Amino acid sequence: MKGGRRHLDEDDVRVRARGGSRPRTRIRPKHEDAREGFVTAVDRGRYRCLVEGRAVVAMKARELGRGSIVVGDRVALVGDLSGRPDTLARVVRVEERDSVLRRTADDTDPVERVIVANADQLAIVCSLADPEPRPRFIDRCLVAAFDAGLDPLLCLTKADLADPGELLRTYAGLDLPYVVTSRTGDLGGLRERLAERCSVLVGYSGVGKSTLVNLLVPDADRSVGDVNPVTGRGRHTSTSAVALPFEDGWIIDTPGLRSFGLAHVSADDVVAGFPDLDEAVADCPPGCTHTEDAPGCALDAGRAEGRLDAERVASLRRLLGSREDERQST
Incomplete structure (x- = not known):
């Protein structure tokens, strides 16, 4: 030591281990004792699950990484499964999904948002008035149902305000199952259509989904909320998806949607989602885009001859055109 100071060596340097001092391993616990559960709600990183008839709140185990867990998922849980207040279990495994309903914010958004898992029926809820029906939204939902492998069901509400005939004629060629309900409480056979199924209800705001x-x-x-008298739009009343047990099945209610992007669906699958037009495009020239300016598109001939519904052709072309326009603008 010289001048009150001494030379430092490696023993004087403290190094903090990165990522903790515990050795890492790729071997994950198998959790053979985990119990099966069904995710009924998701709220800020907490998962409400039904386990052997009990409502259990759980968090996701760290080893699951960043993968999402959504309503409808079948999961395996460990920890405190009593369901008592202030208890918390852990989701340690997400079982393979039978189906996944997805959407994107718009037709160019690369980020897919999983709405629900393991549903087998998509109930598309559309009001006949207040707010006005939106056939384009219905068409998008039908394409999404086709892509996810779900059976579609058209549910028309507020029949006491408007006649459903015109809208039903638009889809007459699809053999699309439907029910018509009213605000008087007439469910028009909806209960029978949903029994023993896992059905997800989707619709834009104000159509009466939560009332149903x-x-x-x-x-x-x-x-339940009202429709804005100025904009004609409904107020978002359901803020998150929730699964409710219903007659040996499940009803999954979802928040009202303002849009249903289909960026995750290929153009060919979009066309396949219009089964009344799918056969006609087989006569199109190779590489046909099926849009309004596509040369030799068979949709033009079918529409001119009256074999194809003009509104359905316009809807398909609008959907394909909007996807292409948005891609070109990005």
Whole structure:
């Protein structure tokens, strides 16, 4: 030591281990004792699951990484499964999904958003008035149902305000199952259509989706809102998806949607989602885009001859055109 100071050596240097001092391993625990559960709701990183008839709140185990867990997932859980207040279990495994319903924010958004898993029926809820029906939204949902392998069901609400005939004629060639309901409480056979199925209900805001759920499942207590008299748009009353047990099946209510992007669906699959037009495009020239300016497109001939519904052709072309326009603008 010289001048009150001494030379430093490696023993004087403290190095903090990166990522902790515990050795890492790729071997993950198997959790053979895990119990099966069904995810009924997701809220800020907490998962409400039904386990052997009990409602259990769980968090995701760290070893699962960044993968998403959504309503409808079948999962394996460990930890405190009593369901008592202030207890927390862990989701340690997500079982293979039978189906996945996805959407994107718009037709160019590369990020897919999984809405629900393991549903087998998509109930497309559309009001006949207040707000006005949106056939283009219905068409998008039908394409999404085709892509996910779900059976579509058209559910028309507020029949006491408007006649469903015109809208039903638009889809007459699809053999699309439908029910017509009213605000008087007439469910038009909807209960029978949903029994023993896992059905996800989708619709734009204000169509009466939460009202239907409250009629079907009185204990659901889903919030109900009014339609804005200026914009004609409904207020978002359901803020998150929730699965409700219903007659040996499930009803999954989802928040009202303003759009249903289909960036994750190829153009060919979009066309396949229009089964009344799919056969006609087989006569199109190779590489046909099926849009309004596509030379030799068979949709033009079919429409001119009256074999194809002009509104359906316009809807398909609008959908394909919007995807192409948005891609070119990005």
